[in-house]
Amino acid sequence: MELRHFRYFVALAEELHFARAAERLNIAPPTLTVQIQEIERTLSARLFARTKRSVALTPAGEIFLAEARNVLDQYARAESVGRRAGRGEIGRVEIGYVGSAAYAGVLQEQTRRFREAWPDVHLGARECPMGELPGLVADGHIDIGFVRLPMALPRALKRHVLLRDRFCLALPATHGVAGETQPLRAGLLAGEAFIAPEQRAGTYEVARRGRFEPRIVSSPGSLLAVLTQVSLGTGISVIPGVVRDIVQMPNVVFRPIAGEPIPSEVAAIFRTAESAPAVRMLIRQIASSPAMDH
Template identity: 65%
Template sequence: MELRHLRYFVVLAEELHFTRAAERLNISPPTLTVQIQEIERTLAAQLLVRTKRSVMLTSAGKVFFSEAQRVLEQFSRAENAGRRAGRGELGRIEIGYVGSAPYTGVLQDQMNRFARKHPGVYLNAREFPMENLPQLIVDGEVDVGFVRLPMKLPPLLSYHVLARDRFCLAMPTDTFDAATETNLVHPQQINDASFIMPEQQFGTFQVASRGNFTPRIVSAPGSLLAVLTQVSIGNGIAVCPGAVRIIVNLPGVVFRDIAGEPIVSEVAAVFRASEAAPAVRNIITQIQDTPAISYCLGKIE
């Protein structure tokens, strides 16, 4: 028995008239008769009582009618879901991010906009160590990752920059030198400081290069919040993205600008260059259509 047999029977059960049912189905009445007979032979049950003037459902016919309707409705839902999934309107996307990415707001912006447009797609966001994210994307465990550049990416991956800001210094409020009490620090002033190293090491080594010193790293606790906590308890200073100073108000921490040309910190979305999943392709398109935001990038003397 095929799906068409169920459709033929349901239409006939609704019309209880072979000619009208055949017209709805765009087939001839004799063809409909043959199809109904095939169903009854397959089920070994009489589904209809026919007279010259009427067609009635038997008790078996009423049961079969009800179940056939359910099957056709379920098939219609499955067909619709398949089409929507093919357009990327249904599914699940795994989002990975490093701890500093949410501070710029680009992660939240991308997820919120996509969720409003594609409510049938579930976005599952989790924080990962930055060094692990590229390979997780290659392996398919994560679909899109939000990271801090620069970082080395496998050739199978592409990226799009969503935000640019400048690195700044996070310093303990009760231990920084009087020379830094203005909002400006020259790299040479901190050549003997203890450094707390965040996941993105680029900023720290750039500051050290400008100050012509090798940073004395005393801790590398992982996430940006862990780094700032170490700063707040006086264990050292940290070079961190400037966006955190707008959001973070952690007791014991002050933020200071680094003199000179900005050391740029970028947040980018990383994804597979050849993506097959329609839903993931949709969010990648949204990301690529989003221009990068830039702020606080002027030279400071």
Template identity: 60%
Template sequence: MELRHLRYFIAVAEELHFARAAERLGISAPTLTVQIQELEHTLRARLFTRSKRSVALTPAGEAFLGEARLALAQFERAQSVGQRAGRGEIGRIEIGYVGSAAYSGALQTQIQRFRAARPDVEIVATEQPMDELPGMLEQGRVDIGFVRIPMQLPSALMAHALVHDVFCAVLPSRHALLKVAGPLHAKALAGETFIVPEQPLGTYEIGRRGRFTPRIGAVPGSLIAVLTQVSVGAGVAIVPSVLKDVIDMPGVRFKPLAGKPVISGVAGIFRRQERSAAVSAFIQKMRATAALSVIYPQRL
């Protein structure tokens, strides 16, 4: 039995006329008759009673009609699902991100744009440790990563910048350096204890400029944890300036850094060879997005 047999049977059952059913199917009446006979032979049951003037379903035909319709509908549904999945219109995308990707708005913007275009694709986004995201991508545990750049990536991965911003200093709200007018020079931070975020580039660049080795007090992970440590007086931190406008935490103050801006940013990272049509569609839409520059003035 093949799908065509079901289609032919349903057409005859609905028309109760072989000639009309054949015309509807675009085949000849004798061919349709042969196909129905093949079906009856396979089922070992008479599906129609025929006379010169009429065609009627037998009890077996009536029972078979409901099941034939369900089977054909299920096949057509499966075919549609396969075609839509192949076009990336349905599926599931696992996203891993670092907190600053959400604070910058890059994560939300990309997900919202994609959902507007492909609402039937399921997207699951979870915060992950930044240094683990490249490995998770290579292992297939996530499909897209949102990270702080610059960062070293394996050759199998690529990055697309979404946000450009700069680093600034964050100090406990009663810190003596807050009395210094204007931006902070790197050497002014030489005696401080540093709370280091997941992207340590800013911390070590300040040490290089000030000609000192930063004394590391803690590396707590998330930016919220970093700011919390600063707020209780455990040290100072070098963090993305975007935090200044999105986090209002008691006990901390932001200060710009003197000299050439220490550039950072947010990027989407992904596999060079992607097999999922839905993930490929997300990557294509993300790569069509120009990076947003969030360069803060010297007065914060």
């Protein structure tokens, strides 16, 4: 039995008149008669009691009417869901992020705006190791990643910068230069023990400027773990400047780096050839967002 059979049956059950039901369905009355007979043969049941003057539902027809209406309602719901999914109004988007993207606020801003516009799209979000995020996005395990540049990306991915930041120094409060009021010159840091965050570009640029090889003694992962190591006096760290406005930790002070700012940008990365409508909706929102300066 096909969906049209349910429509024909419900129309006749509601009109109880072959000519009116046929007109409602935009088919000829004889065609409707044949279709109803096919339904009854398929079910091996009489659904209508017919005379020359009247049409009435049989007890079997009344029971079948309730189920037929359920079928049509379920089909209408499924059709609506399919159309909305095709427009990106419902679905699921998996987000991966590095901690500094959350500290910067760009992750929260993008998800807030998207949820307000598309409340029926589920956003999943989890912190991921920064080095793994490009591969996770390229392979489809994550739909959109929030990372800290600079970073090499596979050809299949694009990026959009959301925040322009700069690196600064985090030092133990007891460090010999912690009390300096002027930006610290890179050359003063030769021989220091460095705690390396996931994004090491700032560390290596400071070493290049100071003409020394950085002595990295620890790479604990998240920025919170990095600052904890600094607070314990294990070493110093070159970290994104946005962190100093967010995280306050005992025995840690932040100082600017002398010379040209060392840029560090927060960006969203995503697949160039994205097929999922809901993901494309979020990508369009991100791509239309101008980069903020910190």
